[in-house]
Amino acid sequence: MSAPKVSIRQLGICYAGAPAVRDVDLDIPKNAITAVIGPAGSGKTSILRTINLLSVDVDRAEVKGQIRVDDRDILAGGVDRVDLRRRVGMVFATPQPLPGSVYDNLVYGPRLAGTRRRADLDALVESSLRAAELWDEVKDRLRRSAFLLSGGQQQRLCIARTLALGPEVVLLDEPCSGLDPISTFKIEEMMRSLRDRFTWVLVTNNTKQAARVSQRTAFVLLGQMIEQGPTGQLFTAPKDPRTGDYVEGRFG
Numbered sequence: 001m002s003a004p005k006v007s008i009r010q011l012g013i014c015y016a017g018a019p020a021v022r023d024v025d026l027d028i029p030k031n032a033i034t035a036v037i038g039p040a041g042s043g044k045t046s047i048l049r050t051i052n053l054l055s056v057d058v059d060r061a062e063v064k065g066q067i068r069v070d071d072r073d074i075l076a077g078g079v080d081r082v083d084l085r086r087r088v089g090m091v092f093a094t095p096q097p098l099p100g101s102v103y104d105n106l107v108y109g110p111r112l113a114g115t116r117r118r119a120d121l122d123a124l125v126e127s128s129l130r131a132a133e134l135w136d137e138v139k140d141r142l143r144r145s146a147f148l149l150s151g152g153q154q155q156r157l158c159i160a161r162t163l164a165l166g167p168e169v170v171l172l173d174e175p176c177s178g179l180d181p182i183s184t185f186k187i188e189e190m191m192r193s194l195r196d197r198f199t200w201v202l203v204t205n206n207t208k209q210a211a212r213v214s215q216r217t218a219f220v221l222l223g224q225m226i227e228q229g230p231t232g233q234l235f236t237a238p239k240d241p242r243t244g245d246y247v248e249g250r251f252g
């Protein structure tokens with residue numbers, strides 16, 4: 001693997017003194033999809049939300065260790081949050097559109113970041129909706145409320161909104177958990193076709209999804225990293241028996 005885009009070392013996460021994640025090491029390669037799998041409560045969301053410091057700023061988590069994004073350790077302090085979250089975007093399990101139209105949802109962030117020209121904003125709306133495999137479904141209703149879209153469309157809108165900010169890393173926390181198979185398929189297609197343009201981290205409790213879309217998989221259990229490696233290898237020739245038991249559905 002060439003130099004990872006994100007490199008996590010000895011990560012510890014506690015909530016009110018109670019440890020949730022211990023000594024996690026994880027390398028996340030550039031221009032690939034890394035899946036993080038593991039049973040409920042194993043710390044997947046906590047790890048993901050620490051890569052853009054939401055756990056620290058919103059969940060009051062206490063963290064230690066290192067998370068290097070490129071060469072900078074974001075746990076070392078003094079990180080500009082606006083810049084970090086533009087570079088490291090996040091998509092949540094439940095779609096959270098902003099009140100307003102489909103168009104408003106997409107231009108909100110870019111306008112704050114200084115893009116003002118109408119033609120530039122229009123072009124960004126179209127390209128990000130196309131990237132999120134949503135353009136054809138909403139091109140005639142850009143001015144209608146985002147809340148009128150289906151759940152799967154709302155989730156793709158949230159993905160388009162994240163992509164419109166031009167991120168380098170895209171964090172997805174169970175993005176398909178509440179969705180129908182067609183929306184799930186479209187989101188997987190989107191990740192595949194944009195794989196080379198971003199660094200993806202996909203938290204999923206669907207091991208089949210991890211096997212379908214990711215190139216690298218990390219298995220966490222009870223707050224610890226059990227095993228990580230190329231997806232094919234982790235699924236077919238796991239080194240740790242707990243990994244094999246989990247991916248074959250013997251516990252979950």
Ligand SMILES: Nc1ncnc2c1ncn2[C@@H]1O[C@H](COP(=O)(O)OP(=O)(O)OP(=O)(O)O)[C@@H](O)[C@H]1O
Pocket residue numbers: 015020038039040041042043044045046047059205
């Ligand atoms: N904001 C919080 N405050 C206190 N404890 C938390 C908080 N978030 C997570 N935890 C605890 O940290 C541990 C790991 O939770 P986390 O949500 O990271 O797991 P997960 O693997 O994402 O689980 P799931 O598959 O259910 O989403 C759990 O014991 C959980 O109760």
Ligand SMILES: [Mg+2]
Pocket residue numbers: 044045046
């Ligand atoms: Mg979670």
